[in-house]
Amino acid sequence: MQYCFFCLLLVVALGITDATLTEAHHVHITDLRTVLLEVAQKVQSKYDMSIALAFKSSEKSIAVAAGFTDEGLGLGIPKHEGQPNDRYVWGSTTKMFTGPAVLQLVEQGIVALSDPVSKHVDPLLMHLNGTKLSDHFGLVIETIQVRHLLHMTSGLSDYDGEAYAKDQFRNRSRDFTPIEIISRYVDSKLRFNPGTRQSYCSTNYILLGLVLANHLGRSESGDWSWKNYDQMSVVPEKLRPFLQSSVFVNTGTCEQHTPVHGFMEGYSTAALMKQDVWNVSCAGGYTAGNYLGSVGDVAEYTYALYSRGGGIVSHESQQLMTNFTAPHNNFKFYGMGTFSLDWSVGDAVAYGHVGDTYGYQSQTTYFPEHDFVLTVATNVETDSQAQPADATCVAYHDVIALMNNKAPPNCTFVVPHRFIGTCSCIY
Numbered sequence: 001m002q003y004c005f006f007c008l009l010l011v012v013a014l015g016i017t018d019a020t021l022t023e024a025h026h027v028h029i030t031d032l033r034t035v036l037l038e039v040a041q042k043v044q045s046k047y048d049m050s051i052a053l054a055f056k057s058s059e060k061s062i063a064v065a066a067g068f069t070d071e072g073l074g075l076g077i078p079k080h081e082g083q084p085n086d087r088y089v090w091g092s093t094t095k096m097f098t099g100p101a102v103l104q105l106v107e108q109g110i111v112a113l114s115d116p117v118s119k120h121v122d123p124l125l126m127h128l129n130g131t132k133l134s135d136h137f138g139l140v141i142e143t144i145q146v147r148h149l150l151h152m153t154s155g156l157s158d159y160d161g162e163a164y165a166k167d168q169f170r171n172r173s174r175d176f177t178p179i180e181i182i183s184r185y186v187d188s189k190l191r192f193n194p195g196t197r198q199s200y201c202s203t204n205y206i207l208l209g210l211v212l213a214n215h216l217g218r219s220e221s222g223d224w225s226w227k228n229y230d231q232m233s234v235v236p237e238k239l240r241p242f243l244q245s246s247v248f249v250n251t252g253t254c255e256q257h258t259p260v261h262g263f264m265e266g267y268s269t270a271a272l273m274k275q276d277v278w279n280v281s282c283a284g285g286y287t288a289g290n291y292l293g294s295v296g297d298v299a300e301y302t303y304a305l306y307s308r309g310g311g312i313v314s315h316e317s318q319q320l321m322t323n324f325t326a327p328h329n330n331f332k333f334y335g336m337g338t339f340s341l342d343w344s345v346g347d348a349v350a351y352g353h354v355g356d357t358y359g360y361q362s363q364t365t366y367f368p369e370h371d372f373v374l375t376v377a378t379n380v381e382t383d384s385q386a387q388p389a390d391a392t393c394v395a396y397h398d399v400i401a402l403m404n405n406k407a408p409p410n411c412t413f414v415v416p417h418r419f420i421g422t423c424s425c426i427y
Contacts, residue, residue: 009149028402033062035408036399040066045389048073049380050082053391055399056299057372058307070379072263075276080259086295087245087258088377089282092356093298093364094148094248095205096229096290099150099337100305101234102208105319110215113147117207120146127224128179137188146211147193150336153326155190158201160285163269169356172279172384175251178206178226178286182327198326200334202222202288209287210359233288234313235301242300246293254282254359257292258332263358264381277359289357298364299375302352306366306373322351341365344389344413345396354419356385367396374399384415393423401427 032055040053043066059379063084071078090252105111111120118141122132128261147153158195164185186203213229231248232240237271249257254277261278284290304310306318313321324332328424341350341363355362361382364375376388376393390413398408406427415421 002235004383023290029060029062030398031099032060032403033064035402036062036064036395037066039391039395039398040064042388042394046390047378047380047387049263049378050086051379051387051391052082052084052086052088052295052377053395054084054295054299054375055372055395056296056303061296061300063294063299064076066380071082071380072261073265073274073382075263075274076261082260085245085296086260086377087247087294088260088293088362088379089254089258089262089355089357089360090291090293090298090362090377091284091289091355091360092202093096093286093353093355093362094287095202095291095337096134096302096305096353096364097231097291098205098208098212098287099247099321100313100317101212101231102146102150103313103320103336104234106213107314107317109209110200112148113145113150115146116142117124117144117146117211118142120211120214121207124177124210124224124226126227127325136183136186137190137410140190144194146208147336150206150320151198151210151326152200152334153195153198154201155192155197155199156201156203156206156207157187157189157191159185159203160269162270165267167295167403168280169270169272171389172277173253173281174286175281175283178209180205181285182359195327197328198333202285205288205337212287212331215220226286228288231291234312237310238306239300239304243293243297246297246301246311249282249290249292250283250286253279254292255279257282260360260379262357262381263396267358267381274347280358288316289355295375295377296378298362298377299373302364302373302375305349306368307371333350341389341392343420344392344423346393346425348396350396354385354388356381361385361388363392365392366394370400370403372399383418384421385419386413386415386421389413389415389419389421389423393425397423397425 054063065082068078215225217229352365409425411425
């Protein structure tokens with residue numbers, strides 16, 4: 001059942017008024033707001049969910065919302081209309097914080113991309129429990145370099161399979177630690193030799209979190225732990241006021257951190273029933289998936305991360321992040337902490353990250369040719385994972401049409417199987 005006609009759609013415009021004209025293309029802020037609202041309404045109704053959608057450029061920040069945060073996929077009771085500043089669960093978009101944090105250490109000369117990961121994780125493990133990575137993986141772990149983790153070319157298996165999902169839903173509120181995850185749910189054997197192939201795997205970014213905790217996880221009292229690593233430290237001080245809704249969760253259910261329920265249609269690695277997952281742990285695989293924030297926060301961060309002179313990483317690091325060349329890949333896929341997202345709009349260079357976690361799916365995208373960001377968060381997890389890219393497809397082309405003073409095209413987004421699809425528009 002759809003509730004779009006009840007939606008209260010609110011917009012936050014930071015630092016500008018309705019009378020302000022944008023410098024680029026002379027787009028009136030009211031017109032841009034209208035375009036975003038119409039896209040949010042359309043996609044919300046299509047997928048039966050709540051959605052928040054943000055636009056960020058050098059001149060303006062706008063966020064809109066549609067739907068109810070306590071209803072989705074026919075589940076729940078719609079009482080609370082979505083707000084632009086609602087805090088969503090972003091899953092793998094967390095990697096867009098973790099990867100740059102490691103690159104900051106590379107820029108400082110503390111870590112080298114060619115270093116074995118064990119060099120930077122074993123000291124922390126020895127301190128915590130007297131183990132080394134080789135105790136689980138054997139000596140082959142010495143062949144995995146920091147660059148392999150960042151670029152998804154390590155050969156490690158993903159932790160988030162059937163065993164992990166079933167254990168999480170047997171004990172919904174349990175927070176699995178990164179060390180538990182590595183030792184219990186990651187195969188000790190590599191799937192391929194490091195550097196010879198590319199395969200998306202969240203285990204890589206859990207290990208990168210331990211690299212960061214090894215160097216940045218000491219508290220003022222001298223305690224040294226993965227829990228003490230402040231994931232917000234990747235964000236420059238001048239940007240932090242714009243990320244007021246952002247948190248990184250190590251303990252607690254999603255219910256404890258956000259009013260936005262998450263509704264799961266199913267799960268790709270385990271037979272799980274359609275359900276509300278609000279009372280499931282929001283720890284989300286540590287530095288591979290534990291970020292929560294508003295679309296406005298994520299849009300601000302995305303723009304600062306990829307735009308020229310954004311101040312988070314150097315231009316050289318930005319080039320590493322957006323180098324999508326990988327062995328035996330015939331298409332642009334993953335750089336360092338960054339997805340190629342060209343496919344989601346069809347005819348433009350686009351990159352950023354997607355998020356898929358229990359009950360929530362999202363996407364944040366930077367368009368270098370036009371120097372703006374579109375960010376989408378939803379409170380449903382569908383089998384196709386289509387809704388964030390669908391919203392991005394339509395919003396991008398409608399915004400470009402507005403900038404060029406043209407009528408909006410008719411755009412459709414189709415996912416053949418899951419996640420990566422095709423955006424097609426008829427003008």
